[in-house]
Each structure stands twice: as structure tokens, then as C-alpha cells.
Amino acid sequence: MPKTTVYTASIENLQILDEDGVLDESLAMEDGRPILTDEQVMYLYEQMWIGRHLDEVAFKLQRSGRMGTYPQNKGQEANAAAAGLAMKKGSDYIVPAYRENIAMHMHGLPYHYILLHWMGDERGNQIPEGALLTPLSVPIGTHMLHATGIAWAFKLRKEPDRCAITFFGDGATSEGDFHGAMNFASTLSVPVIFYCQNNQWAISVPREQQMNSPTVAQKALSYEIPAIQVDGNDVFAVYKAVRDARRHCVRNGGPYFIEGVTYRLGDHTTADDARRYRSDEEVSVWAGKDPLIRTRKYLVNREAWNDERQFELENRAKKIVHEIVAAAEGIEAPRVSDIFSHMFAELDNDLRRQRDTMRTSSIGQDPSQIGLRSQPQNA
Amino acid sequence: MANLTLVQAINLALAQEMERDDRVVLLGEDVGVNGGVFRVTEGLAQRFGEHRVQNTPLDESGIIGVSIGLAMAGMRPVPEIQFDGFLGPAYDQIVNHAARFRNRTRGAITIPLTIRVPVGGGIHAPELHSDSPEAIYAHSPGLKVVMPSTPRDAKGLLTSAIRDPDPVIFFEPKRVYRAYREEVPEDEYTIPIGKAKVVNEGDDITVITWGASVFQCLEAMDALPEDVSLELIDLRTIDPIDTDTIAASVEKTGRCVVVHEAPVTCGLGAEISSRIQERCFLNLEAPVQRVGGFDTIMPYYKLELDYLPDAQRIGKGIMECLAY
Ligand SMILES: Cc1ncc(C[n+]2csc(CCOP(=O)(O)OP(=O)(O)O)c2C)c(N)n1
Ligand SMILES: [Mg+2]
Numbered sequence: 001m002p003k004t005t006v007y008t009a010s011i012e013n014l015q016i017l018d019e020d021g022v023l024d025e026s027l028a029m030e031d032g033r034p035i036l037t038d039e040q041v042m043y044l045y046e047q048m049w050i051g052r053h054l055d056e057v058a059f060k061l062q063r064s065g066r067m068g069t070y071p072q073n074k075g076q077e078a079n080a081a082a083a084g085l086a087m088k089k090g091s092d093y094i095v096p097a098y099r100e101n102i103a104m105h106m107h108g109l110p111y112h113y114i115l116l117h118w119m120g121d122e123r124g125n126q127i128p129e130g131a132l133l134t135p136l137s138v139p140i141g142t143h144m145l146h147a148t149g150i151a152w153a154f155k156l157r158k159e160p161d162r163c164a165i166t167f168f169g170d171g172a173t174s175e176g177d178f179h180g181a182m183n184f185a186s187t188l189s190v191p192v193i194f195y196c197q198n199n200q201w202a203i204s205v206p207r208e209q210q211m212n213s214p215t216v217a218q219k220a221l222s223y224e225i226p227a228i229q230v231d232g233n234d235v236f237a238v239y240k241a242v243r244d245a246r247r248h249c250v251r252n253g254g255p256y257f258i259e260g261v262t263y264r265l266g267d268h269t270t271a272d273d274a275r276r277y278r279s280d281e282e283v284s285v286w287a288g289k290d291p292l293i294r295t296r297k298y299l300v301n302r303e304a305w306n307d308e309r310q311f312e313l314e315n316r317a318k319k320i321v322h323e324i325v326a327a328a329e330g331i332e333a334p335r336v337s338d339i340f341s342h343m344f345a346e347l348d349n350d351l352r353r354q355r356d357t358m359r360t361s362s363i364g365q366d367p368s369q370i371g372l373r374s375q376p377q378n379a
Numbered sequence: 380m381a382n383l384t385l386v387q388a389i390n391l392a393l394a395q396e397m398e399r400d401d402r403v404v405l406l407g408e409d410v411g412v413n414g415g416v417f418r419v420t421e422g423l424a425q426r427f428g429e430h431r432v433q434n435t436p437l438d439e440s441g442i443i444g445v446s447i448g449l450a451m452a453g454m455r456p457v458p459e460i461q462f463d464g465f466l467g468p469a470y471d472q473i474v475n476h477a478a479r480f481r482n483r484t485r486g487a488i489t490i491p492l493t494i495r496v497p498v499g500g501g502i503h504a505p506e507l508h509s510d511s512p513e514a515i516y517a518h519s520p521g522l523k524v525v526m527p528s529t530p531r532d533a534k535g536l537l538t539s540a541i542r543d544p545d546p547v548i549f550f551e552p553k554r555v556y557r558a559y560r561e562e563v564p565e566d567e568y569t570i571p572i573g574k575a576k577v578v579n580e581g582d583d584i585t586v587i588t589w590g591a592s593v594f595q596c597l598e599a600m601d602a603l604p605e606d607v608s609l610e611l612i613d614l615r616t617i618d619p620i621d622t623d624t625i626a627a628s629v630e631k632t633g634r635c636v637v638v639h640e641a642p643v644t645c646g647l648g649a650e651i652s653s654r655i656q657e658r659c660f661l662n663l664e665a666p667v668q669r670v671g672g673f674d675t676i677m678p679y680y681k682l683e684l685d686y687l688p689d690a691q692r693i694g695k696g697i698m699e700c701l702a703y
Contacts (some may be wrong), residue, residue, distance in 0.1 A: 120680030
């Protein structure tokens with residue numbers, strides 16, 4: 001036969017909890033019970049609610065001049081929350097972009113660190129001992145390679161039950177490093193989950209302008225990485241996909257790709273005005289698919305949630321977020337010498353001199369030459 | 380004449396060059412309907428069509444790589460890299476490709492390309508949005524590097540850059556995008572690449588700077604003792620450096636301070652002071668003084684003003700140099 005089909009491909013889309021909060025029992029049930037217990041769904045709902053409230057407060061902090069540019073997570077919470085739950089805290093590695101606040105928090109980052117980062121303070125990136133996370137990634141599409149390297153280290157050291165997950169946007173899939181990350185992960189066969197939060201926009205560039213392919217997930221197939229598209233506003237679908245992906249990675253040793261179809265309900269960041277490039281109608285359609293609304297509906301249907309609980313949660317969220325803001329704003333000002341402190345394990349002479357004379361010298365000239373004495377700076 | 384900000388002057392230059400020459404196309408992340416994140420290309424997609432003001436995929440290497448192809452095939456691409464820090468992924472295409480084609484083909488293939496990049500700190504931005512990498516590109520042969528500080532210069536220099544037969548990196552000091560207005564001729568005009576501007580004439584000391592630091596230097600100048608007569612030079616073009624203007628000034632003053640935001644080590648100040656000692660050794664009354672960023676990573680914004688040379692630190696440098 002001179003002409004044969006040598007490759008065919010397809011991508012499945014998974015939705016378990018629909019927009020009205022109705023569960024697809026056949027997909028949700030495993031061994032006679034739903035893959036997420038009511039307690040787990042409640043936990044996710046609470047995490048999403050607190051995350052959403054923090055997001056709203058962060059937005060206000062920026063607007064009132066108390067914080068710099070901030071990218072809202074609003075509308076995308078189910079991705080980070082359910083993925084965060086499916087990954088193993090303390091052994092798996094989280095390599096985020098910047099719309100995964102909830103997953104970072106679940107894996108050990110105090111929330112006020114995230115605010116500190118956006119308040120222009122590197123201490124927000126000083127990941128606490130034991131938390132397996134990389135900091136928020138402002139440069140787009142570069143960190144998926146780091147996740148691949150982390151997963152490779154797990155493999156080299158033969159650490160069996162470990163996996164890395166990296167999050168990135170639809171826009172990030174255009175960068176060359178994204179393709180490099182998938183190719184490395186695939187050829188080296190390492191346990192890394194690529195999680196694309198396809199929120200339909202990269203600032204003002206819609207997904208259809210970003211790529212001509214109907215799905216993001218299919219990009220993984222060309223690297224022979226198994227891939228699935230899920231409803232990213234559905235905690236069940238996201239949880240199941242990430243849990244299964246993790247099992248696959250850990251058992252088979254190779255990577256996995258998940259596209260969470262979701263939507264950025266807010267502006268790109270507080271520096272953006274999305275009304276310039278997208279319609280209110282589009283936003284309101286997606287507002288109807290809000291992950292918080294459908295998760296709550298599900299819980300109410302299960303009689304696991306009621307107005308009283310909601311009231312209690314809202315009050316608790318306010319208190320928690322209030323404390324987060326207080327912690328971020330209450331931190332002592334960074335020392336000016338911190339500009340130098342973490343440049344190297346040991347500072348070289350030039351850097352030490354610059355640090356010690358930064359208040360007394362304009363640098364570039366030895367102050368002793370002109371009779372100026374360098375004084376230890378006290379800032 | 381129109382009273383314009385830097386952003387508006389650049390926008391006007393782009394519009395006029397697009398009007399004048401169909402080969403001029405703009406491309407980059409968000410440059411289309413949104414008008415760029417700084418609104419520099421505001422209204423241009425609507426006016427000239429999205430095919431000439433093309434939103435691209437999020438791929439800096441791709442943006443410069445395809446621009447090289449466009450230029451080879453007779454177009455005049457003006458790509459935008461959204462922020463200084465994101466030149467990183469495009470570095471290979473700029474330095475190893477755009478910069479080399481003329482030489483490696485012995486003139487057979489040339490790359491008329493203007494890469495616009497907002498540059499520098501001081502705007503409270505997130506990380507990688509505040510860097511000053513001009514020396515890296517000045518160090519790379521085959522590229523011209525321009526950084527105007529005022530609306531009028533920006534318009535004239537951008538026009539020259541777009542008409543230039545070779546690749547130009549056009550840095551736009553974002554800190555002063557909207558900080559100052561100036562009367563700008565509405566008709567088209569050019570300002571030659573490679574010519575510095577004497578902003579203020581003086582006899583005692585020469586201060587050389589560019590970009591947003593020009594305004595910090597003016598502030599420092601105002602705070603100096605009355606009797607100090609300072610000559611302030613805005614370099615405007617970083618590569619090629621206008622050594623003649625620099626030398627003429629330092630021959631007169633005998634003292635010089637170079638100010639830039641970028642780290643001092645291997646910054647442009649090093650090159651400039653070297654040229655000064657080559658050209659004006661016997662005129663010098665003091666070592667050339669550099670006031671720059673520290674040799675550290677540009678800090679996040681809580682500390683950025685402690686990192687950037689401000690009027691106070693510049694003033695100190697000037698006084699030190701005068702006291703020598
Ligand atoms: C390398 C790089 N280029 C450009 C930018 C500027 N920028 C910040 S976010 C963004 C869009 C990102 O879109 P996407 O990957 O879809 O993530 P989203 O913001 O939608 O979550 C751009 C262009 C950047 N931060 N890094
Ligand atoms: Mg996106």
C-alpha cells in the first residue's frame with residue numbers, strides 16, 4: 001500500500017459538573033461513590049471563595065494605591081483549587097504562572113506572600129522551607145522547562161511517588177520554550193503535568209489569534225504526550241484529570257497534558273481595560289459558567305450547604321483576608337542593603353563596596369581619593 | 380506644532396511613516412485593537428487595518444524572526460517588544476540574525492528593521508518590566524541603538540530609524556512616556572541617528588546621560604550651587620556614540636560624569652569614559668565619574684528608587700567630580 005494513514009489524533013473533552021451544578025453520575029462515580037466527597041467539594045468551595053475574596057480585595061488595594069499591578073484570578077479558581085488538591089503536598093512540585101494563588105496557598109505559601117510579591121517586595125518569593133513551589137512567574141512561558149527539569153531530577157534520583165505540575169496560559173503556548181519543555185519531557189520521559197489555563201485571552205489577543213488550532217491540548221500530541229481538555233470551571237473534571245494525570249506520570253514515568261477551558265472574568269491585570277477589546281456579552285456568558293456558582297449549587301443540592309454556612313464562610317473569608325492584608329502591609333520595610341544581600345552566596349568586593357557606600361558615594365570612584373570617607377550605611 | 384507627550388509623538392511618527400510608505404508594518408503583542416499596553420499604537424489598527432498593525436502570538440523570538448523575513452522581502456517592519464525584560468527570548472534573533480545579515484552576505488541581504496522597546500525603571504512595575512539593557516545591544520556589532528528622552532527627539536529619531544537601511548533598537552523610556560509634553564512639529568522631520576544633543580551649555584563639568592535619566596540630571600542640576608556651570612548632554616543615540624560632541628564638551632570642561640540606570644559595570648559609562656581618556660586625556664582635571672545602577676538585579680519596586688540614580692546621587696557625583 002503506497003499511501004497509509006500513519007497518525008490520527010483526537011482530543012476528548014471532559015465535563016462532570018455542568019453549569020447548573022448537575023453532576024454526571026456515570027463520570028463522577030468510582031467504586032460507588034463520587035470521586036470527590038462532599039467534604040472535599042466543600043473544602044474546594046471554601047478555598048475558591050476565600051481566593052476570590054482575596055482577589056477582590058487585592059484589586060481594591062491596587063486601585064487605592066496600596067499595591068502595584070495585580071493579575072486577578074477571578075473566574076479561573078477551579079483550575080488551581082482542584083489541581084492543587086489532586087497534587088501531593090510536600091512531595092510534588094508546583095511551578096505556577098500567576099493565576100494559581102489557591103494552589104500555591106494549598107501547597108504551603110502563606111497568602112500574604114502573594115500580596116507582597118505584587119507590592120514590589122521580593123520577600124513574597126521567599127518560599128518557606130518545605131513548601132515545594134517556585135515563585136509566581138511574570139515572564140511568560142519560560143517556567144515549564146523548569147518544571148521539566150524538576151521532574152527529571154525526581155527520575156534521576158529514582159524518587160517514585162513524585163510529580164511536578166506547571167501552570168501556564170494559552171498565550172504562553174506560543175513561546176518556543178513551551179515546545180522545548182514538552183519535547184524534553186517527552187523524550188526524557190519525566191513525571192510532569194503541563195496544565196494550560198486556557199482563559200481565552202492573552203491580554204488583548206484572543207485565543208483564535210494566538211493559535212489556529214481548535215484546542216490547546218492537541219499541541220501535546222505532536223510530542224506524543226497524552227492530553228485531555230477539561231471544563232476548567234468544573235472542580236470534578238479538573239480534579240479527575242489531574243489525579244489521573246498524576247497517576248499516569250508516577251506509574252509510567254512520562255508527562256501528561258491538561259487543557260482547562262476557562263475564562264478570565266477580570267481585566268488582564270489592574271493595568272488593563274478589557275472593555276477595549278472584548279464585549280460585555282462575551283463576559284456575561286462566561287460569568288454564567290462561574291465555578292463558584294456551580295459548585296455551590298451542587299453542594300446545596302446535596303444538602304451539604306445552606307445560607308447559614310455561606311454566611312459563616314463569608315465572614316470567615318473577610319477575617320482571613322483582612323489578616324492577610326495586615327500581614328502584607330505590616331511587614332517591616334525592606335532594608336535598602338537587601339538589594340545586594342541575595343546576589344550571591346558570597347558578595348564579591350565590588351558588590352560589598354557598592355553596598356557599604358551606597359549612601360555616601362555616587363559609585364564609580366573611590367571616595368578616599370577625594371577625601372570622602374565611606375561610612376557604613378545604616379539604612 | 381502640537382503639544383505632545385512622548386507616547387503621542389511616537390504614535391504620530393508611526394502614523395506618518397505608515398502613511399508615507401506602505402512597506403511599513405507594525406507587529407507585536409497587543410499592538411492591534413488595544414493599541415499596545417502603553418497605547419503607543421493607539422488608533423493605528425483602526426486607521427491602517429489590522430493587517431498593517433498585526434497582533435502576534437506571544438513569542439518574542441518569533442516577532443523578531445518574522446520581522447527579519449519581512450525586511451528581507453522588502454518590507455519595513457516595526458516590531459514592538461512589550462517590555463525591556465522580554466527582549467530575552469528575542470536575543471538570538473536580534474544579535475545572531477538581524478545584526479549579521481548584511482555582513483554575512485557581504486551586503487546582498489539587508490535588514491531595515493526598527494525594534495521598539497519600552498525601557499527602564501521607576502514606574503512601579505512588576506519584575507522584568509524595569510530593566511535597562513542598552514549596553515548589551517550597543518556591545519553587539521551590527522545594531523544601532525537609540526534612546527530619545529523627549530517627544531520632539533523621539534519623533535525625529537523614530538522617523539530616521541524606520542528609514543534607516545539597518546536594524547535599529549529604539550528604546551522608549553517608559554518612565555517619561557507621559558511625564559512631559561513638548562511642542563512637536565506636526566510635519567515630518569528627521570533627527571540623525573548618532574548625534575547627541577547639548578541640553579544645557581556650561582563650562583565647569585560635563586554630564587552625559589540619556590533616556591529618563593536626562594530628567595533626573597536636570598533636577599540634580601537645579602539643586603547645584605549657583606556658581607556651578609554644567610553642560611548636560613543627552614546622548615540620544617547610544618550606538619553609534621557621538622564621540623565628537625562628548626570630546627568637544629570635555630575638552631572645554633575637563634570634568635565629566637556619566638549617568639545611566641543600567642548597572643555600572645560594563646555599562647555605557649565605561650565605554651564613554653574610555654573614549655574620553657582616549658580623546659581628552661590632557662584636558663582632564665578629574666577621573667570620569669560614573670553614576671549608575673548598582674551591579675545587582677533591578678529590585679522590585681519597593682526598592683527601585685534606591686537603585687536608580689536620582690537627583691541626589693547624581694548631584695553627589697557631580698560634586699565629587701568637581702571636588703577632585
Ligand atoms: C516573555 C514575556 N513576554 C511578554 C510578557 C507580557 N505579558 C504579560 S502577561 C501576557 C499575556 C499572557 O497570556 P496567557 O499566557 O494566556 O496568560 P493569562 O494572562 O491569560 O493568564 C503578556 C503578553 C511577559 N510577561 N513575558
Ligand atoms: Mg490566557
